[in-house]
Amino acid sequence: MTVDQPAVLTLKNVATLVNRNTPNETKILKNLDLQVFPGDFITVIGSNGAGKSTLFNTISGDIVPDEGQVLLNGQDITHDSVEKRTKFLSRVFQDPKMGTAPRMTVAENLLLAVKRGQKRGLGLRHLHANKARFKMLAATMGNGLAERLDTPTENLSGGQRQTLSFLMATLNRPEILLLDEHTAALDPKTSAGLMEQTSKTVAEQQLTCLMITHHMEDALKYGNRLLVLHAGKITLDVRGEQKAQMTKEQIMQLFVD
Numbered sequence: 001m002t003v004d005q006p007a008v009l010t011l012k013n014v015a016t017l018v019n020r021n022t023p024n025e026t027k028i029l030k031n032l033d034l035q036v037f038p039g040d041f042i043t044v045i046g047s048n049g050a051g052k053s054t055l056f057n058t059i060s061g062d063i064v065p066d067e068g069q070v071l072l073n074g075q076d077i078t079h080d081s082v083e084k085r086t087k088f089l090s091r092v093f094q095d096p097k098m099g100t101a102p103r104m105t106v107a108e109n110l111l112l113a114v115k116r117g118q119k120r121g122l123g124l125r126h127l128h129a130n131k132a133r134f135k136m137l138a139a140t141m142g143n144g145l146a147e148r149l150d151t152p153t154e155n156l157s158g159g160q161r162q163t164l165s166f167l168m169a170t171l172n173r174p175e176i177l178l179l180d181e182h183t184a185a186l187d188p189k190t191s192a193g194l195m196e197q198t199s200k201t202v203a204e205q206q207l208t209c210l211m212i213t214h215h216m217e218d219a220l221k222y223g224n225r226l227l228v229l230h231a232g233k234i235t236l237d238v239r240g241e242q243k244a245q246m247t248k249e250q251i252m253q254l255f256v257d
């Protein structure tokens, strides 16, 4: 992470309303400002309903904010569609079923990920040419995925499927990677394995990444920066040594307060 470089992603005074112009109108994100710098690995925590998913939906383009702007490398992308943003942004969701096409094999899914954002698509005939690379990539995950390249993803375990989603999301080195509780649906051992792999990939590729988690330990252990969201506002934003010094108890206290 380099704060002396210009921000990759900027949220300027972003506000999101629901039930607009009704008596139930509520502001979810409350004029939020955020600058994400190249190589930032930000863990995002907050109680249920704090606005974490709304924040990610705003970054991904699923939600257009009612006020404020979203900028990528200084360019206004506030009104750019989700599809347009897939050129620079990848997201992995909590549900292992979300990131992959179930009837397609592991290799075919990986080919889809390679094709993403390219003007001219790669035909399935390119599968063979990419097989060796896919096998090598899958082998780095160390969970048997490399032996299942020709298996439809619906026949994979949840852990393997989520690992594949993660691989697909990082294959083309996205400028921004959003991890939306991506290990929450996995058993503790599998979850820990994917978290280690995540940390390794983010470091190796020097990715800029935001990760929502409800695991305090993971929020503290991983990343260079920690955000706490509460009632639509960022109530804590620490990085580097300051983050490293934080304890679980201090974070819990923030939630109580």
Ligand SMILES: Nc1ncnc2c1ncn2[C@@H]1O[C@H](COP(=O)(O)OP(=O)(O)OP(=O)(O)O)[C@@H](O)[C@H]1O
Binding pocket: 018, 019, 028, 046, 047, 048, 049, 050, 051, 052, 053, 054, 055
């Ligand atoms: N379309 C909507 N209509 C009404 N309220 C909404 C809508 N979308 C979100 N909310 C409310 O906005 C608040 C923030 O929701 P959001 O899903 O962003 O929180 P979160 O921090 O991701 O929560 P969780 O940890 O439970 O996933 C919640 O109180 C939620 O009920």
